[in-house]
Amino acid sequence: MKVLVTYYSETGNTEKVARAIFDGVQKAEKDLFPIGDVDGVEDYDLIFVGFPVHANSVPPGVEPFLRAIPEGKKVALFATHGSLRGGKLATTAFEYAMSLASKARIIGTFSCRGKVKASLLEELLKKPEHAAWAEEAQSSAATHPDDADLAEGEAFGRKMAKKVRTQP
Numbered sequence: 001m002k003v004l005v006t007y008y009s010e011t012g013n014t015e016k017v018a019r020a021i022f023d024g025v026q027k028a029e030k031d032l033f034p035i036g037d038v039d040g041v042e043d044y045d046l047i048f049v050g051f052p053v054h055a056n057s058v059p060p061g062v063e064p065f066l067r068a069i070p071e072g073k074k075v076a077l078f079a080t081h082g083s084l085r086g087g088k089l090a091t092t093a094f095e096y097a098m099s100l101a102s103k104a105r106i107i108g109t110f111s112c113r114g115k116v117k118a119s120l121l122e123e124l125l126k127k128p129e130h131a132a133w134a135e136e137a138q139s140s141a142a143t144h145p146d147d148a149d150l151a152e153g154e155a156f157g158r159k160m161a162k163k164v165r166t167q168p
Protein backbone atom coordinates (compact mmCIF):
# COMPACT_ATOMS: atom_id res chain seq x y z
CA MET A 1 0.00 0.00 0.00
CA LYS A 2 1.22 3.49 -0.86
CA VAL A 3 0.19 6.64 1.04
CA LEU A 4 0.71 10.32 0.24
CA VAL A 5 0.46 13.07 2.85
CA THR A 6 0.35 16.45 1.15
CA TYR A 7 -0.35 19.90 2.51
CA TYR A 8 -0.44 23.63 1.92
CA SER A 9 0.90 25.72 4.81
CA GLU A 10 1.86 29.37 5.06
CA THR A 11 2.98 29.68 8.68
CA GLY A 12 3.79 26.05 9.50
CA ASN A 13 0.70 24.94 11.47
CA THR A 14 -0.72 22.64 8.81
CA GLU A 15 2.76 21.31 8.07
CA LYS A 16 3.15 20.26 11.74
CA VAL A 17 -0.14 18.38 11.58
CA ALA A 18 0.89 16.80 8.25
CA ARG A 19 4.10 15.50 9.85
CA ALA A 20 2.14 14.04 12.78
CA ILE A 21 -0.29 12.29 10.40
CA PHE A 22 2.67 11.01 8.38
CA ASP A 23 4.23 9.57 11.56
CA GLY A 24 0.96 7.83 12.35
CA VAL A 25 0.75 6.01 9.00
CA GLN A 26 2.07 2.50 9.50
CA LYS A 27 2.63 -0.61 7.41
CA ALA A 28 2.67 1.38 4.18
CA GLU A 29 5.11 2.94 1.78
CA LYS A 30 4.65 6.68 2.39
CA ASP A 31 5.56 10.12 1.01
CA LEU A 32 5.22 13.60 2.53
CA PHE A 33 5.22 16.60 0.17
CA PRO A 34 4.01 20.18 0.03
CA ILE A 35 1.18 20.30 -2.51
CA GLY A 36 3.31 22.11 -5.08
CA ASP A 37 5.89 19.30 -5.11
CA VAL A 38 3.48 16.46 -5.83
CA ASP A 39 4.19 14.85 -9.16
CA GLY A 40 1.11 12.72 -9.90
CA VAL A 41 -1.18 10.86 -7.52
CA GLU A 42 -2.09 7.77 -9.57
CA ASP A 43 0.20 5.42 -7.62
CA TYR A 44 -1.27 6.16 -4.21
CA ASP A 45 -3.92 4.07 -2.47
CA LEU A 46 -4.65 6.85 0.05
CA ILE A 47 -4.03 10.60 -0.11
CA PHE A 48 -4.17 12.93 2.89
CA VAL A 49 -4.74 16.53 1.77
CA GLY A 50 -4.30 19.35 4.32
CA PHE A 51 -4.85 23.10 4.25
CA PRO A 52 -5.40 26.11 6.53
CA VAL A 53 -8.94 27.51 6.49
CA HIS A 54 -8.74 30.83 4.65
CA ALA A 55 -11.76 33.17 4.57
CA ASN A 56 -14.05 30.31 5.69
CA SER A 57 -12.90 28.20 2.80
CA VAL A 58 -10.10 26.38 0.96
CA PRO A 59 -7.08 28.51 -0.04
CA PRO A 60 -7.14 29.12 -3.82
CA GLY A 61 -3.79 27.33 -4.29
CA VAL A 62 -5.33 24.05 -3.08
CA GLU A 63 -8.41 24.10 -5.31
CA PRO A 64 -6.83 22.79 -8.55
CA PHE A 65 -5.23 19.90 -6.65
CA LEU A 66 -8.57 18.83 -5.15
CA ARG A 67 -10.37 19.16 -8.48
CA ALA A 68 -7.79 16.95 -10.21
CA ILE A 69 -8.08 13.98 -7.83
CA PRO A 70 -9.04 11.00 -9.98
CA GLU A 71 -12.29 9.03 -9.81
CA GLY A 72 -12.61 6.72 -6.81
CA LYS A 73 -9.32 7.73 -5.15
CA LYS A 74 -9.43 7.41 -1.35
CA VAL A 75 -8.82 10.76 0.31
CA ALA A 76 -8.64 11.94 3.92
CA LEU A 77 -8.88 15.69 4.49
CA PHE A 78 -7.28 17.69 7.30
CA ALA A 79 -7.22 21.37 8.16
CA THR A 80 -6.09 23.92 10.73
CA HIS A 81 -8.06 27.04 11.61
CA GLY A 82 -7.93 29.91 14.09
CA SER A 83 -11.57 29.61 15.10
CA LEU A 84 -12.87 27.28 17.81
CA ARG A 85 -12.91 23.59 17.18
CA GLY A 86 -16.12 21.99 16.05
CA GLY A 87 -17.31 25.36 14.76
CA LYS A 88 -19.21 26.01 11.58
CA LEU A 89 -16.25 27.46 9.69
CA ALA A 90 -14.12 24.34 9.54
CA THR A 91 -17.16 22.26 8.58
CA THR A 92 -18.02 24.67 5.76
CA ALA A 93 -14.44 24.56 4.47
CA PHE A 94 -14.50 20.74 4.48
CA GLU A 95 -17.83 20.70 2.66
CA TYR A 96 -16.39 22.96 0.00
CA ALA A 97 -13.23 20.82 -0.26
CA MET A 98 -15.45 17.75 -0.73
CA SER A 99 -17.39 19.46 -3.50
CA LEU A 100 -14.10 20.22 -5.27
CA ALA A 101 -12.83 16.65 -4.86
CA SER A 102 -16.19 15.36 -6.01
CA LYS A 103 -14.80 12.28 -7.78
CA ALA A 104 -12.77 11.17 -4.77
CA ARG A 105 -13.92 8.84 -1.99
CA ILE A 106 -13.53 10.90 1.18
CA ILE A 107 -12.85 8.44 4.00
CA GLY A 108 -12.39 10.88 6.89
CA THR A 109 -11.63 14.41 8.08
CA PHE A 110 -9.57 15.89 10.89
CA SER A 111 -9.13 19.48 12.01
CA CYS A 112 -7.56 21.38 14.87
CA ARG A 113 -6.76 24.97 15.74
CA GLY A 114 -3.70 26.84 14.56
CA LYS A 115 -2.30 30.14 15.79
CA VAL A 116 -2.86 33.14 13.55
CA LYS A 117 -0.02 35.50 12.84
CA ALA A 118 -0.39 38.70 14.89
CA SER A 119 -0.23 41.17 12.00
CA LEU A 120 -3.13 39.46 10.26
CA LEU A 121 -5.21 39.19 13.40
CA GLU A 122 -5.10 42.94 14.02
CA GLU A 123 -6.28 43.63 10.50
CA LEU A 124 -9.05 41.02 10.58
CA LEU A 125 -10.50 42.10 13.91
CA LYS A 126 -11.47 45.35 12.17
CA LYS A 127 -13.39 43.62 9.39
CA PRO A 128 -16.99 42.68 10.22
CA GLU A 129 -16.96 39.55 8.05
CA HIS A 130 -13.90 38.20 9.89
CA ALA A 131 -14.28 39.62 13.40
CA ALA A 132 -16.08 36.61 14.88
CA TRP A 133 -13.47 33.96 14.11
CA ALA A 134 -10.60 36.41 14.62
CA GLU A 135 -11.83 37.12 18.16
CA GLU A 136 -11.94 33.39 18.90
CA ALA A 137 -8.45 33.02 17.46
CA GLN A 138 -7.10 35.91 19.47
CA SER A 139 -8.42 34.54 22.75
CA SER A 140 -7.11 30.99 22.54
CA ALA A 141 -5.54 29.77 19.32
CA ALA A 142 -2.01 30.94 20.11
CA THR A 143 -0.77 27.68 21.57
CA HIS A 144 -2.01 25.46 18.73
CA PRO A 145 -1.38 23.04 17.24
CA ASP A 146 -0.24 21.70 20.64
CA ASP A 147 0.97 18.26 21.68
CA ALA A 148 -2.58 16.98 22.15
CA ASP A 149 -3.57 18.16 18.64
CA LEU A 150 -0.51 16.46 17.15
CA ALA A 151 -1.21 13.24 19.04
CA GLU A 152 -4.75 13.28 17.61
CA GLY A 153 -3.33 13.94 14.15
CA GLU A 154 -1.05 10.96 14.50
CA ALA A 155 -3.96 8.77 15.59
CA PHE A 156 -5.97 10.00 12.59
CA GLY A 157 -3.11 9.02 10.27
CA ARG A 158 -2.94 5.56 11.81
CA LYS A 159 -6.70 5.03 11.71
CA MET A 160 -7.20 6.14 8.09
CA ALA A 161 -4.28 4.03 6.84
CA LYS A 162 -5.62 1.01 8.70
CA LYS A 163 -9.07 1.58 7.24
CA VAL A 164 -7.71 1.45 3.69
CA ARG A 165 -5.42 -1.51 4.46
CA THR A 166 -8.20 -3.60 5.92
CA GLN A 167 -11.11 -2.59 3.68
CA PRO A 168 -9.86 -2.69 0.10
Ligand SMILES: Cc1cc2nc3c(=O)[nH]c(=O)nc-3n(C[C@H](O)[C@H](O)[C@H](O)COP(=O)(O)O)c2cc1C
Nearest residue numbers: 009010011012013014052055056080081082083114
Ligand atom coordinates in the same frame (compact mmCIF):
# COMPACT_ATOMS: atom_id res chain seq x y z
C1 LIG B 1 -5.58 34.94 4.73
C2 LIG B 1 -6.02 34.13 5.93
C3 LIG B 1 -7.37 33.91 6.15
C4 LIG B 1 -7.80 33.15 7.25
N1 LIG B 1 -9.13 32.90 7.39
C5 LIG B 1 -9.55 32.12 8.45
C6 LIG B 1 -10.94 31.83 8.63
O1 LIG B 1 -11.79 32.23 7.85
N2 LIG B 1 -11.31 31.08 9.70
C7 LIG B 1 -10.40 30.60 10.61
O2 LIG B 1 -10.79 29.93 11.54
N3 LIG B 1 -9.07 30.86 10.46
C8 LIG B 1 -8.62 31.60 9.41
N4 LIG B 1 -7.28 31.87 9.25
C9 LIG B 1 -6.34 31.33 10.24
C10 LIG B 1 -5.61 30.10 9.70
O3 LIG B 1 -6.52 29.13 9.23
C11 LIG B 1 -4.73 29.46 10.81
O4 LIG B 1 -3.85 30.39 11.36
C12 LIG B 1 -3.99 28.26 10.24
O5 LIG B 1 -3.58 27.41 11.30
C13 LIG B 1 -2.75 28.65 9.43
O6 LIG B 1 -2.13 27.49 8.95
P1 LIG B 1 -0.67 27.48 8.30
O7 LIG B 1 0.30 27.88 9.38
O8 LIG B 1 -0.48 26.08 7.87
O9 LIG B 1 -0.67 28.45 7.16
C14 LIG B 1 -6.84 32.64 8.16
C15 LIG B 1 -5.47 32.87 7.95
C16 LIG B 1 -5.06 33.60 6.85
C17 LIG B 1 -3.58 33.84 6.64
